[in-house]
Amino acid sequence: MSTPKKYWFSADRGSGAKIDRESLPAAWREDIPETPEPYIPAPGLARAVNLAIHLGRPLLLEGEAGCGKTRLARAVAYELGLPFYPWYINSGSHARDGLYSFDALLRLHHVHMYERLSKTSDRQLHDPSDPKKYRRWEALGKAFDVARQGERAVVLIDEIDKADTDFPNDLLTVLDDDFKFTVPETNEVISARREDGPVVKPIVIITSNREKGDLPEPFLRRCLYFYVEFPDEAALRRIVAEHAGEAKKEDDPLVKAAADRFIKAREDMKLRRKPGTSEFLDWLKALETFGPEFSPQPFTAEELLTANTLPFPEAMFKVRDDWRPHADATT
Amino acid sequence: MSGLDERELLIRVFLRLRQREFDLGVSDLRDALRLLDGAWPFDHLAELRQDMRRLWCRSWEQEHAFNEVWDEEERVEKTTEPPPEVLPAPPLPDSNLRPQEATPQPRQSLGEAPDTQPREVVVSTLPVKMPDRQGGRAELSVRWPLTPRAMAYGWQYLKRMRADGSMTVVDMEATIARIARNGYFTAPVYRRKLRHHGRVVLLIDRRGSMAPFHQLTDDLLMTARQAPTIEQAQAFYFHDVMSGTLYADPLLNEPLTPEEGLRDCGPGTSLLVVSDAGAARGNLDSDRVLATVEMIAALRRHTPLLAWLNPMPPSRWIRTSAQLIRHLAPMFHLDQDGLTDAVKAVRGKHSSGLRRQ
Numbered sequence: 001m002s003t004p005k006k007y008w009f010s011a012d013r014g015s016g017a018k019i020d021r022e023s024l025p026a027a028w029r030e031d032i033p034e035t036p037e038p039y040i041p042a043p044g045l046a047r048a049v050n051l052a053i054h055l056g057r058p059l060l061l062e063g064e065a066g067c068g069k070t071r072l073a074r075a076v077a078y079e080l081g082l083p084f085y086p087w088y089i090n091s092g093s094h095a096r097d098g099l100y101s102f103d104a105l106l107r108l109h110h111v112h113m114y115e116r117l118s119k120t121s122d123r124q125l126h127d128p129s130d131p132k133k134y135r136r137w138e139a140l141g142k143a144f145d146v147a148r149q150g151e152r153a154v155v156l157i158d159e160i161d162k163a164d165t166d167f168p169n170d171l172l173t174v175l176d177d178d179f180k181f182t183v184p185e186t187n188e189v190i191s192a193r194r195e196d197g198p199v200v201k202p203i204v205i206i207t208s209n210r211e212k213g214d215l216p217e218p219f220l221r222r223c224l225y226f227y228v229e230f231p232d233e234a235a236l237r238r239i240v241a242e243h244a245g246e247a248k249k250e251d252d253p254l255v256k257a258a259a260d261r262f263i264k265a266r267e268d269m270k271l272r273r274k275p276g277t278s279e280f281l282d283w284l285k286a287l288e289t290f291g292p293e294f295s296p297q298p299f300t301a302e303e304l305l306t307a308n309t310l311p312f313p314e315a316m317f318k319v320r321d322d323w324r325p326h327a328d329a330t331t
Numbered sequence: 332m333s334g335l336d337e338r339e340l341l342i343r344v345f346l347r348l349r350q351r352e353f354d355l356g357v358s359d360l361r362d363a364l365r366l367l368d369g370a371w372p373f374d375h376l377a378e379l380r381q382d383m384r385r386l387w388c389r390s391w392e393q394e395h396a397f398n399e400v401w402d403e404e405e406r407v408e409k410t411t412e413p414p415p416e417v418l419p420a421p422p423l424p425d426s427n428l429r430p431q432e433a434t435p436q437p438r439q440s441l442g443e444a445p446d447t448q449p450r451e452v453v454v455s456t457l458p459v460k461m462p463d464r465q466g467g468r469a470e471l472s473v474r475w476p477l478t479p480r481a482m483a484y485g486w487q488y489l490k491r492m493r494a495d496g497s498m499t500v501v502d503m504e505a506t507i508a509r510i511a512r513n514g515y516f517t518a519p520v521y522r523r524k525l526r527h528h529g530r531v532v533l534l535i536d537r538r539g540s541m542a543p544f545h546q547l548t549d550d551l552l553m554t555a556r557q558a559p560t561i562e563q564a565q566a567f568y569f570h571d572v573m574s575g576t577l578y579a580d581p582l583l584n585e586p587l588t589p590e591e592g593l594r595d596c597g598p599g600t601s602l603l604v605v606s607d608a609g610a611a612r613g614n615l616d617s618d619r620v621l622a623t624v625e626m627i628a629a630l631r632r633h634t635p636l637l638a639w640l641n642p643m644p645p646s647r648w649i650r651t652s653a654q655l656i657r658h659l660a661p662m663f664h665l666d667q668d669g670l671t672d673a674v675k676a677v678r679g680k681h682s683s684g685l686r687r688q
Contacts, residue, residue: 047378048385054371055362055386105501105519112516164559165483216480220389221354227391 007152007203009049009076028146028153031083038242039068039075040235048226049076049205053152056201058175060220062208063228066276069207073156076203083146086156087139093163095170098140102185107134131186140174143202147179147192154203161208161215168219175204175222230266231277233259239277240284253301258284265310273319283315337367337379340408347400348387355387362386376405477666479550485670486558489529489601489678496524529561531677532596534630536606537568537581544642547665548605549581551640567592572619573604573626589629596633601677603638605665609652610643620652627659636677640665 021029041049049072052059061069077084087098110128117123137145143153160168174181179192179199193199206223208215231239236259241250249255262280275283287304291297292311299311310316313326345360363386365371366379373379380401388394498521505520533555535541535548555564567577567587577592579585596602608623609615630637639662641653648654648662656662661676663669 044381047381051366051371051382051385055365057362104503108506108516108519112510165480165487217354217389221356221359223389224385225389226385 007050007053007080009046009053009079025149027149028083028142028151031085031142031153032081033074033078033084035078037071037075037078038239038245039071040231040239040242041072041075042068042228042231042235045072045226045228048224052205052224053203055224056199058157058204058206058223060206060208060215060223060225061228062210062225064230064274064276065209066274066278067228067230068277069228070156070158073154073205076205077154080154082151082203083142083153084156085139085142085153086158088158089160089163089167091162091164093167095167095174098138098157098171099144099174099181099190100138100141100183101136102131102183103134103136104185107131132188135183135186135188140202141190144179144181144190144192147200147202148190148194150194150197150200152200152203154205157204157206159209160206161210165216168215172219172222230274233263236262236277236280240281243281254287254299254304255284257301257304258287261304261310262316265316271317271322273317273322275316275318279316279318283312286312286315335376335405335408337376338364340404341367341383343404343408344383344397344401345387347404348397351396351400353387353393353396359387380405477547477550477670479554481667482551482554482670483558485667485674486529486555487560488671488674489531489558489560491528491530491560491599491679492525493528494523494525496526498523500524527560527562528599529558530595530597530600531555531561531564532593532600532602533564533566534573534577534602534604534606535566535568535581536571536604537578537583538570540607540609540611541642543611544605544607545581547642551605551665563595565595572622573606574622589626593630593633598634599636599679600634601636601638601674601679602630602634603640603673603677604660605640605642607641607643607653608639608648608656608662610641610647613647613651615651615654620655623652623656624659627656636679637661638663638673638676640669640673 021032024032048059061072063069073086074084076082107128110126113126114123114128117126139155139157143155146153157171160171179201180189182189191199192201237250237255240252240255240259241247259280262275262283266274287299289298290312291299292303292307304311310326313323317323317326341363342360345355345363349355363383366373366382371382373382383401384394384397388397500522502520502522505522509520510516533548533552535552537545537548541548552564552566555561558564566581567579568581568583569577570583575588577587577589579587579592609619627637637660639656639660641648641662642665643653644664644666648657653662661673663673663676
């Protein structure tokens with residue numbers, strides 16, 4: 001199976017907006033991200049994404065909080081013009097929750113109502129004979145549905161480590177070679193293929209923070225693995241420019257100074273929780289809005305570099321032990 | 332490409348990684364070879380190497396091993412090519428770091444030697460550069476007999492469920508039965524949610540011969556506390572012999588009498604003793620065994636659900652106190668199977684197929 005150019009995710013941006021939405025099936029036209037996702041992939045990450053697409057394997061991302069694991073999936077969907085289905089895992093998630101849900105109570109209610117209705121239109125609306133009416137696709141189910149129409153979808157499985165220990169293995173039975181699952185309630189067998197054509201594998205991106213230790217070995221075997229490092233100073237500046245939408249911002253002296261101080265602050269080994277990219281963007285916004293002592297004049301690069309204490313520590317540190325030394329120094 | 336047979340290289344690296352206990356299957360090799368069929372673009376070998384690392388490695392240690400194997404095989408593959416290339420001497424990061432025997436002399440003569448002579452693979456003694464993981468924590472994983480994840484799996488078997496949760500579960504069968512009885516639908520029948528009520532007390536031996544296992548026993552307690560099946564996990568500590576005194580903290584600073592400590596320990600509580608029972612140093616001390624006998628008898632008055640976890644393997648129990656104590660309380664090796672069996676033994680149900688050691 002070869003990967004057409006269409007599924008090539010590149011680090012340099014801008015192809016996503018060109019898709020012709022009107023020509024796409026209405027069923028999933030709405031699910032394609034419309035606004036661009038400002039995203040600068042770490043070195044090697046774009047290639048890892050393409051490898052995952054090419055081989056049809058899930059891509060497992062690990063790394064510190066706030067280094068852009070979750071946002072990658074949406075960026076890929078936007079770039080390739082594919083529908084995007086996020087699935088945010090919590091401690092009670094089961095593998096089935098990502099496939100479909102079935103509203104048995106509503107059906108029961110309709111059974112009861114049906115006999116008492118006289119109007120034909122009402123009877124049609126409450127006709128319980130078709131169980132498919134009560135079955136709703138969830139993230140992976142939607143992706144399979146798109147696959148049945150011959151297109152790939154991007155599925156994000158966010159923070160897989162939050163779920164029960166068996167969860168990743170349960171998921172494997174679905175994501176394994178034949179990409180198939182059954183819905184017992186409606187007696188359907190859903191397979192990610194168009195009629196008798198080849199399997200159209202959805203692009204699955206999984207993130208993990210290793211909250212509960214390592215993921216099970218059989219699961220890891222099926223995934224491609226990528227450890228996302230925190231961006232360096234130059235990459236941080238590019239991210240700022242990307243978010244602002246203006247390329248020249250990359251060389252703005254204040255941005256340069258801020259990235260410099262931020263990276264230095266992060267290098268403090270005593271930190272219990274290192275601030276991430278989102279903290280950096282918030283902090284930069286504060287610097288661009290207020291000056292020293294909350295004066296309405298924004299910080300200049302010199303003021304920032306010569307300031308003895310880090311301004312606005314509340315935007316950067318979210319753990320008391322990290323925040324206190326800086327807060328004490330300012331008050 | 333350099334005329335090098337990538338296919339051959341991939342298969343050789345694959346086989347060698349499998350020898351190194353990489354968990355790779357046929358599908359992994361097939362996927363790798365698929366990358367060579369022309370549809371996947373790679374410009375030079377370094378890119379292919381990077382892709383293979385993504386595909387075959389799942390941790391930092393594996394990546395390290397992979398690099399080693401790949402480089403060696405690539406060198407071998409290159410040397411078997413018809414036009415003999417002179418092996419470039421690897422760049423030395425610091426000449427001081429090299430032992431004096433490794434002068435470039437022998438290598439140069441190798442390069443000039445005619446091709447008929449089989450070239451020996453030079454095992455590099457170069458100092459290895461620490462990988463640069465700025466910002467990220469170095470992921471040093473430890474090879475315990477039992478990983479925290481395996482422990483979590485073990486605790487899963489401690490299922491003691493009672494239906495005393497919130498009334499939120501729809502009982503479909505009862506609802507349908509009610510409709511059938513009444514002839515119409517009034518309201519769904521709800522049941523109470525099942526909730527876990529596993530209670531565990533760990534009695535952990537500290538210091539002395541148990542010192543190497545402190546991290547392991549800490550992990551055991553941590554995973555027990557996190558396990559969704561366990562409602563309450565307590566730990567008390569002792570040193571060497573379970574006699575009169577228990578301690579509430581791992582540093583053995585807060586003494587307790589066993590009565591105080593085990594006040595909440597009722598017939599439904601699972602008790603696990605974690606100690607090497609003299610097996611680590613090969614001790615057999617009759618006084619200690621007698622003290623343990625008394626203590627086990629005292630513990631049994633609290634709960635019959637008692638088992639012993641020994642971090643030493645059964646082959647080391649012979650001719651130590653452990654050999655005697657295992658007749659008083661079921662003793663299991665603290666590995667994946669042993670923990671599962673111990674948890675089954677203290678679950679309160681008889682389980683067949685139990686592996687007594």
